[in-house]
Amino acid sequence: MTALLALLAPAAAAAPAPSSVGATALADMGHLAPMMIVAVWSLLLLAADAFAGGGMRQFQRRVALSGLALAGAAALMQFGTVEYDAGVPVFSGMLAVDHFSVLLDLGVIAVMAGVLAFAGDYARSHRFEYGEQESLVLIAGFGMMILNHSTDLVAVFLGIETMSIAIYVLVGARWNARASAEAAFKYFIMGAFSSGLLLMGIALVYGATGTTHLDQIAGQVAQVFTQWGASQPYVDLALHPEGAPAEAVRHAIDKSVMGMAPAALFIPGLLLLLTGLLFKVSAVPFHMWTPDAYDGAPTPTTAFMAAGVKIGGFAALLKVFVGSFATQRLATAPYGWTSVVAVLALATMTIGNLAAVQQSNVKRLLAYSSIAHVGYILVGVVAAANFYGHAFSIGTMRAADQIEWSRETGDFSVAAVLFYVLTYAIATLGAFACVSWYGANKTEGTTAHEWSGLAQRHPGMALGLTICLLSLMGMPPTVGFFGKLAIFRAALENDNPMMRVLVVSALLNSVVGAYYYLRLVVSMYFRPPSTTEVPTLPGRGARVVVGLCAAAALLTGILGDTAFRRAELAAAGFPYAAGTERRAAWVDKLRTRWEDEALADEAAAEADAKAPANGKADAKAPAEGKADAKAPGEGKADAKAPGDAKAPGEAKADAKAPGDAKAPGGDAKAPKGDGKAEDVKRAP
Amino acid sequence: MAASYLPALVFVIFAVGFGALMLGLTMVLGPKRTSAIKDEPFECGSEPIGSPRVKFSVKFYQVAILFLVFDIEVAFLYPWASLFRELSCTGALDAAGVCTSGASLFGLVEMLVFLVVLVLALAYVWRKRALDWA
Numbered sequence: 001m002t003a004l005l006a007l008l009a010p011a012a013a014a015a016p017a018p019s020s021v022g023a024t025a026l027a028d029m030g031h032l033a034p035m036m037i038v039a040v041w042s043l044l045l046l047a048a049d050a051f052a053g054g055g056m057r058q059f060q061r062r063v064a065l066s067g068l069a070l071a072g073a074a075a076l077m078q079f080g081t082v083e084y085d086a087g088v089p090v091f092s093g094m095l096a097v098d099h100f101s102v103l104l105d106l107g108v109i110a111v112m113a114g115v116l117a118f119a120g121d122y123a124r125s126h127r128f129e130y131g132e133q134e135s136l137v138l139i140a141g142f143g144m145m146i147l148n149h150s151t152d153l154v155a156v157f158l159g160i161e162t163m164s165i166a167i168y169v170l171v172g173a174r175w176n177a178r179a180s181a182e183a184a185f186k187y188f189i190m191g192a193f194s195s196g197l198l199l200m201g202i203a204l205v206y207g208a209t210g211t212t213h214l215d216q217i218a219g220q221v222a223q224v225f226t227q228w229g230a231s232q233p234y235v236d237l238a239l240h241p242e243g244a245p246a247e248a249v250r251h252a253i254d255k256s257v258m259g260m261a262p263a264a265l266f267i268p269g270l271l272l273l274l275t276g277l278l279f280k281v282s283a284v285p286f287h288m289w290t291p292d293a294y295d296g297a298p299t300p301t302t303a304f305m306a307a308g309v310k311i312g313g314f315a316a317l318l319k320v321f322v323g324s325f326a327t328q329r330l331a332t333a334p335y336g337w338t339s340v341v342a343v344l345a346l347a348t349m350t351i352g353n354l355a356a357v358q359q360s361n362v363k364r365l366l367a368y369s370s371i372a373h374v375g376y377i378l379v380g381v382v383a384a385a386n387f388y389g390h391a392f393s394i395g396t397m398r399a400a401d402q403i404e405w406s407r408e409t410g411d412f413s414v415a416a417v418l419f420y421v422l423t424y425a426i427a428t429l430g431a432f433a434c435v436s437w438y439g440a441n442k443t444e445g446t447t448a449h450e451w452s453g454l455a456q457r458h459p460g461m462a463l464g465l466t467i468c469l470l471s472l473m474g475m476p477p478t479v480g481f482f483g484k485l486a487i488f489r490a491a492l493e494n495d496n497p498m499m500r501v502l503v504v505s506a507l508l509n510s511v512v513g514a515y516y517y518l519r520l521v522v523s524m525y526f527r528p529p530s531t532t533e534v535p536t537l538p539g540r541g542a543r544v545v546v547g548l549c550a551a552a553a554l555l556t557g558i559l560g561d562t563a564f565r566r567a568e569l570a571a572a573g574f575p576y577a578a579g580t581e582r583r584a585a586w587v588d589k590l591r592t593r594w595e596d597e598a599l600a601d602e603a604a605a606e607a608d609a610k611a612p613a614n615g616k617a618d619a620k621a622p623a624e625g626k627a628d629a630k631a632p633g634e635g636k637a638d639a640k641a642p643g644d645a646k647a648p649g650e651a652k653a654d655a656k657a658p659g660d661a662k663a664p665g666g667d668a669k670a671p672k673g674d675g676k677a678e679d680v681k682r683a684p
Numbered sequence: 685m686a687a688s689y690l691p692a693l694v695f696v697i698f699a700v701g702f703g704a705l706m707l708g709l710t711m712v713l714g715p716k717r718t719s720a721i722k723d724e725p726f727e728c729g730s731e732p733i734g735s736p737r738v739k740f741s742v743k744f745y746q747v748a749i750l751f752l753v754f755d756i757e758v759a760f761l762y763p764w765a766s767l768f769r770e771l772s773c774t775g776a777l778d779a780a781g782v783c784t785s786g787a788s789l790f791g792l793v794e795m796l797v798f799l800v801v802l803v804l805a806l807a808y809v810w811r812k813r814a815l816d817w818a
Contacts, residue, residue, distance in 0.1 A: 022774075022788050022789060022790030022793065025790060025794070043801060043804050046804065046805075046808050047804050047807065047808065049808075050807060050808040050810075050811035050812060051807075051811060053811075250687060253687065254687065
């Protein structure tokens with residue numbers, strides 16, 4: 001990274017006063033290298049298109065892909081390095097570079113590359129080729145990356161607009177199809193409206209807290225509600241002034257109005273922000289535009305919307321809501337905003353799945369399925385906010401280790417959300433790439449019967465699509481299963497009936513989802529081929545993308561542990577401001593735990609190698625010891641035991657070894673001692 | 685504090701009430717004599733020709749958008765110009781507003797980057813013939 005930084009910022013290295021504004025700005029740009037590369041490339045491509053006049057579109061495509069390769073390499077060099085453990089705030093705190101943002105950047109860059117690999121072929125084959133495509137995709141991706149990095153509500157808004165405006169154009173780019181214009185118009189009207197709501201929400205939150213910086217808002221939220229609480233005696237007096245002197249009553253009225261005003265601004269602001277962000281990720285009841293926009297848009301754009309916009313949207317949702325608004329009174333059930341989101345999550349997955357069942361158009365089916373997935377992801381968001389809400393509550397009476405546990409489980413929930421979003425993006429990109437590939441010369445094979453018997457004509461593509469669909473469905477060993485598992489684990493860590501209802505309904509919904517995914521798979525493999533042969537897209541881009549996505553869905557599924565660790569690293573210390581000691585401390589803690597685990601694994605492997613039978617017995621012994629330790633707890637503690645048993649260490653152990661996930665209590669944790677002590681401490 | 689807003693509240697009530705009262709009075713008391721000529725839309729005294737709902741060329745929209753971009757550019761240049769002294773100084777200005785710590789190119793380069801992006805956009809617009817009316 002330093003080499004790259006030096007390359008990008010020679011002046012910064014040579015400047016006599018390293019603290020000067022200019023040097024800082026250059027160093028900041030070095031930290032944001034992936035984003036800067038994408039931005040510069042998008043401008044270059046725009047200029048190239050203007051001056052080349054359509055003669056070098058193939059070349060533009062290559063230039064775009066090479067720029068993305070460069071950006072991806074820069075992001076890879078950043079990810080996981082100790083330099084970014086604490087996170088680096090850049091551009092006066094508007095953005096921050098940390099593992100969270102870099103991981104999501106990698107996702108966005110991969111999605112952009114995947115889309116650009118076949119978007120050009122698609123546009124040419126369907127006779128609407130245009131030179132701005134690459135540039136627009138890069139600009140939209142740049143907006144998503146702003147969202148990934150944002151630490152300020154203004155940056156969030158800027159990111160959302162940069163992303164959305166480019167995508168409105170991409171949706172409507174197919175000028176020879178009426179549906180495309182209709183889709184763009186619907187998306188634009190609804191999108192502009194929701195952006196307005198979002199901005200209104202930002203204004204109200206700013207009015208209540210006096211800042212737009214997310215970390216400062218997080219601090220102010222407590223202040224807002226403490227003030228509200230402190231004004232309650234005055235409110236009582238103002239409402240029941242019987243017998244009080246007039247001067248005191250007037251004072252009480254003043255006090256109660258001033259005390260409640262920030263909260264009275266903040267709550268509507270929060271709801272407006274929630275509306276705006278949920279619109280962008282197309283959650284019920286703000287999903288109405290989704291099927292039409294996804295169906296009418298050129299299919300590569302649909303892939304981009306389904307994969308990329310979700311990454312950016314959930315990055316913003318996590319940053320704003322889980323990062324800033326997760327304070328107990330505000331967030332946790334039953335009175336906090338998580339209750340609202342929980343109901344919406346339930347509605348989103350149910351309506352998405354039930355509507356998908358009825359679709360005969362593959363594109364619409366995948367559109368509704370993407371709505372359903374938003375519902376699952378929202379379950380993870382709710383879980384994370386609940387944990388952080390308990391960890392960062394005002395005037396808490398809870399034990400320190402309990403708070404620690406809430407914090408750590410909150411991080412786990414954020415990791416689960418990240419993991420799910422990214423793996424969903426892979427699978428859905430593959431599925432939409434396959435839909436893009438099936439059709440050429442202005443005919444598209446999107447109706448379900450055209451897909452029957454695909455396996456006989458194109459076995460490779462049928463296999464690739466099947467793997468992607470199985471991953472969306474959540475079938476092991478594809479990565480979709482581990483994503484769902486992580487989300488459900490995170491949700492069930494909550495000792496909260498609402499979360500249990502959510503998980504049960506998510507499981508039932510997965511069954512509904514299995515029906516329509518498998519129906520497509522069955523018709524591809526077990527039905528006779530349709531009589532009309534659908535032409536397929538020339539060029540190998542789409543086929544490569546389907547293959548890569550299927551391979552990625554399988555590989556990350558098989559290597560679920562290693563893959564999930566990336567998400568865990570990205571989520572470590574999530575609620576702490578970038579650049580703070582505490583953030584670094586949490587990342588450090590995670591790294592230490594991994595090292596300990598690696599050492600323990602090595603030791604266990606050695607013991608196994610020496611005496612297989614003995615080694616196993618030894619490893620089991622501590623587990624029994626732990627069960628004993630829990631036994632003498634009092635009646636109340638016993639009733640709680642299953643919930644308590646989920647110590648921080650174990651949650652991760654489960655995610656890594658899904659086979660063990662359903663094993664009761666202590667088994668999965670046996671070789672490690674660190675979580676055990678806390679269990680015993682928490683039991684009384 | 686809250687009581688100090690009372691005049692504002694009185695004013696709002698008065699404004700709304702007065703407007704409603706006047707409209708209501710004209711509705712109740714005013715004579716109503718309608719004729720074909722009086723029902724015509726008022727167009728500064730000249731006779732209306734045809735429907736006002738004509739289709740406007742989408743080109744107007746395009747010009748408006750292009751105008752907006754350069755309008756915003758100027759809106760950006762103003763605060764930048766007023767801060768240029770601070771931005772061109774490596775350290776902080778002293779009390780008299782004089783830079784003692786040395787000059788910096790930051791302010792200039794920052795705006796140049798912004799302008800280059802806009803000029804690129806202008807070049808694009810020009811090459812795409814968006815500036816031609818025909």
